[in-house]
Amino acid sequence: MERPKLIRLILFILSVLLIIASILFYQHIISYLIVAFIIAYLLSPIINYAEIYNISRTVSILIVYVILAVLLVIISNVVIPQLVNQTVDFFNVLTSVIEQDDPFSIHSLQIKGLSEFIRSLESKFPSIEVDNELKNLLDRDKFNSLIGQIPLFFKSIVNLIAFLIVVPVITFFVLKDERYFIRTIFSSISNxxxxxxxxxxxxxxxxxxxxxxxxxxxxxxxxxxxxxxxxxxxxxxxxxxxxxxxxxxxxxxxxxxxxxxxxxxxxxxxxxxxxxxxxxxxxxxxxxxxxxxxxxxxxxxxxxxxxxxxxxxxxxxxxxxxxxxxxxxxxxxxxxxxxxxxxxxxxxxxxxxx
Amino acid sequence: MKKIPDNAEKIIEDKELLKFLLSIEIFNNLTKPERKNLRKYIYVRNFKKAEIVFKKGYPDVVFYVVKSGKLKVYLDKGEGDMEVNILQSKDFVGEMALFMNENRTASVTALEDSVLLAISKRDFTEFIAKFPRAGTKILYKLGAILCEHIMKLNNKISGE
The missing domain is CATH 1.20.1440 (de novo design (two linked rop proteins))
Incomplete structure (x- = not known):
């Protein structure tokens, strides 16, 4: 084998190993990357459109972010409580109908099977939740394992915060330097x-x-x-x-x-x-x-x-x-x-x- | 000892590339910001001697401008190649791809180590749509060049 070819082969193997290692090492980051890429993909037409009017990508991305943040605040303050209310309402209506026993009404005829199901669930659910959970809590080993889970819980909160911060940042760079990334990828491909x-x-x-x-x-x-x-x-x-x-x-x-x-x-x-x-x-x-x-x-x-x-x-x-x-x-x-x-x-x- | 940069992208500084764009006929009246924007769409490709750029019948995907080196345009004929044209610095090839949805009408091979600037057809249309001012300038120039080609062919026909 010629020397340059040998060197190339070694470099190729090394880079493959490096890629595998980085995938293993950055495992958790990959889900962030995927989410960021999907968001960037959906937003990129807007940013590209703004560029026609000579608005720089950075500015338009920031504008889009501000709009999204405002929307998020509105959604979390107005729409979600309403949504929760409506969902609760919906189930209240369901259960109230089930509880009235009127055999001649079409409603309860239709729902009979469902009502039995929900009743059986209701009769099963409290016993699981109250009795068993209490017993479990009193059980020493289980209690210890519960304490052991607290760090995990905090870890998941840390993960959530990291997710909320990291994803917009990745999305920002992917959107801003979209052309750069595309160019880098295709430039590395052989003629x-x-x-x-x-x-x-x-x-x-x-x-x-x-x-x-x-x-x-x-x-x-x-x-x-x-x-x-x-x-x-x-x-x-x-x-x-x-x-x-x-x-x-x-x-x-x-x-x-x-x-x-x-x-x-x-x-x-x-x-x-x-x-x-x-x-x-x-x-x-x-x-x-x-x-x-x-x-x-x-x-x-x-x-x-x-x-x-x-x-x-x-x-x-x-x-x-x-x-x-x-x-x-x-x-x-x-x-x-x-x-x-x-x-x-x-x-x-x-x-x-x- | 040959010195061929493996990754021209790094070797050719953006500044130099922007200057070079100014010397190409179709891009020579673009402003600097316009050229900077155009630069984002350009792939710098290195070809070694005798390497094939594309063959007749391939889909028209990319439009090339020769930065340096020498290439030949030829038609594959059974007995041998029929040379159509020689491309040198500042020449371009594949401009018909920008206007027509057809396959390559000829093949191109590098005669010596060459550096080509490639712009994908889709990126080019995107650039024109995004920067209509710059796009109009480029399209006018391209139109003028194609007219020149027709004039030359007309002269050839009437001369014979």
Missing amino acids: RYFEFSLHLWEEIESSFGKFFRALLIETLLVAAMSIAGLLILKIPNAIILGLFCGLTNPIKYFGPFIGAIPTMLIILLGPTPDIYVFYAAIVFIIVQQVDSLILFPWLVGKSMNMHPLWVLLTVIAGGYAFGILGMIFAVPVVFLIKTVIVVSHKSLKQFEII
Whole structure:
């Protein structure tokens, strides 16, 4: 072997070892990095847009941060208490209906199975919480282990604070020097694969990025429309119900129905007249029509070209494997995998690598 | 003894690169801030002698400006290569990629060790959209150069 080649090989092995070591060493940082990259990815269009008006990246990032901080304060002071109230309300309505024993009412007929379930839970829950926990506490060894857990608790608080500080800082640098990072990565690629990797990145980013951002905007708009519609109908807990509709909307085919269930339950069980089920259904139908006729074609449109059958099967499989979260994320994840495979296969052929 | 920097990115100082941009026809009326912004999109690539830059049929991804060195543009023919053009410092190649969605129409190989500045097609359109003032200047220059090419070809045809 020639000497330069040998040196290169050694350097290559050393750098691989270094990367593995740093991954092991920085294990905890990696989750921060991932979160920071996702936030940066979502914010970067805003920062890039501001640059058109000659606003420097640093300034625009700081402006966005201030806006986000204000929003966060508003959310934590106004929306979250309301959300908690509404959630508590929602469950109060549920339990109050369960407690009234009126065998001729449609409500309690529908809920009977559920009420038994909750009663059994209630009868089981206190005994676990009070009796056993007390006994456990008195148990010496358990008590000691509890004390042993206090440092862990503090550690998790430290982790949380570190997370809250570190993530925005990483996001800041990733956003500010976005071009620098992209350039550094692609500059390190050898000439043979330079154009190929650039092409691959651009294709994947443009098709999946577009899809992902469009889906996010669609979700927000559907939630906003649902909230507005429910507020007009003066249905209690409109915010949480509308948010749920938005959140389940990305689930193709099933989403709108799943999203409507809590609203219908609230109307049927609560003080609102039952006829409002009909009005709420009209609101949801209008929102769905606006979504499928205007929003979806306009935002997501051609960016996702998966056959409806695949989409359906993916949603069902996601639901079986990971529940409702699986249903929400199944299609984007499968679409990402599909895009990566299709695009890399095509580019590998075009650049005569395979 | 050959001295080829393995990572030209580090060797070529940004200042020198900004100065060099001024000497390229399509970038020569950009202001300094505009060139600084453009610099963020430029990859500095080193090619060794006989290394292939791209081949005919590859997707049009990148537009290159020759910083130093010598390269040949050729068409692959069965019996041998047909040389079309020789590129030297300040020449550029792949500018058609900026306007058309087609594959490379010729191949390029380095005749000696060369340094090329690469700008991806997508980054270029992003730059134009982001900095329309600078973008217009570059596009005007590019238009003028393409017109010149057509004039030359016209003269060639009428001359024969």
